[in-house]
Amino acid sequence: MTDEAPLLQGCSRKGHNRLPGQQEGGWAPRPCPECLKLFEPNVHNQLFCTPAHNTAWNNRSTARGRALTPLSMVASITRNGTRGTPDAREAGRAACRAHHALIQKHRDEDRAAGRMEWPEYLNRRFAIGYDPLT
Numbered sequence: 001m002t003d004e005a006p007l008l009q010g011c012s013r014k015g016h017n018r019l020p021g022q023q024e025g026g027w028a029p030r031p032c033p034e035c036l037k038l039f040e041p042n043v044h045n046q047l048f049c050t051p052a053h054n055t056a057w058n059n060r061s062t063a064r065g066r067a068l069t070p071l072s073m074v075a076s077i078t079r080n081g082t083r084g085t086p087d088a089r090e091a092g093r094a095a096c097r098a099h100h101a102l103i104q105k106h107r108d109e110d111r112a113a114g115r116m117e118w119p120e121y122l123n124r125r126f127a128i129g130y131d132p133l134t
Contacts, residue, residue, distance in 0.1 A: 033057055033116035033124070045128040047121075057115075064106055071099040 029038040034053035048054040078084045078092025110117070122130075 030124075031116065033121045036114055036116060047124060047128070064102075068099060068102055071095040071102070075099050 025040075025042070027041045027044060029040050030047075031038055032047075032049035032053055034048060034057050037049060039049035048057065072095075074091055074095035075081070078088050078095075080096040081089045081091075081093030083089065084092065107118075
């Protein structure tokens, strides 16, 4: 018995508290959504090359969502300003215009900064098991 045995306490030498399949490594390099540089992930569901890039992406996404969510909800509820009272229809049309303008602005900012397009990012999240309804 080695000196390491009491420290490991039944854990594999490959990694403490890892699920089966997470400790193998060797996953194909993938682009980081924030900087688009290729990196080799340490775990199968790693999307970003560094925690700082993950934080930057999520903070920007949260800030953008605060502005887009009410606009999206009003546009959806009024079906882009075609349903509801006259005031609701006008609010829906204005919300729809603002929603589309903000999305285009964010898309242009992301392209200028060299970030991944949102459809590709979401496809990558779905591929690793993301479920937005849970």
